[in-house]
Amino acid sequence: MESAGGIADDGLGPRLTQPRLKSLHDLWKARCQGAAMPDWQDFDILEMGTWIGYLSLLEVIREPLDLIYRVFSTSVSVNLRRDLTGKRLSESENEVPKAVRDCYFEVIDSRRPQLQFIDDTSDDGQKVVLARLVLPLSSDGETVNYILVGY
Numbered sequence: 001m002e003s004a005g006g007i008a009d010d011g012l013g014p015r016l017t018q019p020r021l022k023s024l025h026d027l028w029k030a031r032c033q034g035a036a037m038p039d040w041q042d043f044d045i046l047e048m049g050t051w052i053g054y055l056s057l058l059e060v061i062r063e064p065l066d067l068i069y070r071v072f073s074t075s076v077s078v079n080l081r082r083d084l085t086g087k088r089l090s091e092s093e094n095e096v097p098k099a100v101r102d103c104y105f106e107v108i109d110s111r112r113p114q115l116q117f118i119d120d121t122s123d124d125g126q127k128v129v130l131a132r133l134v135l136p137l138s139s140d141g142e143t144v145n146y147i148l149v150g151y
Helices: 019-032 074-080 098-110
Strands: 055-061 066-071 114-121 127-137 146-150
Touching: 019 127, 019 146, 074 127, 098 114, 098 127, 098 146
Parallel strands: none
Antiparallel strands: 055 066, 055 146, 114 127, 127 146
């Protein structure tokens, strides 16, 4: 189903009940400008102020397929007491739940956003539930080369 601007309706709108994630999704859709997904360069860091501290940015590496956390959300880092900035996903299997890894690869394959709720445990044993909006980014409009994650 197509929505205004020729962007396929990803069906996430009604499921996004968290205002910060809904507004990030709205910004992502606006930056698509009729394409399947925007490029990271389509975003101005100054407009990201609402989400600073609640974003992770992963770069997709090909041959072999892997991801590198270029930025790891400080809010998640504080809650989970770990920082994955600069680490490869393949080197972080004990720190990143399988459901999270699977979601990243689903976004790469489908080229569509995903909303995910993850049960996790912080280093001090506290149970936490993370709501995550996982957004594909592409420099050529076809191949996902970055993933933006909002919390």
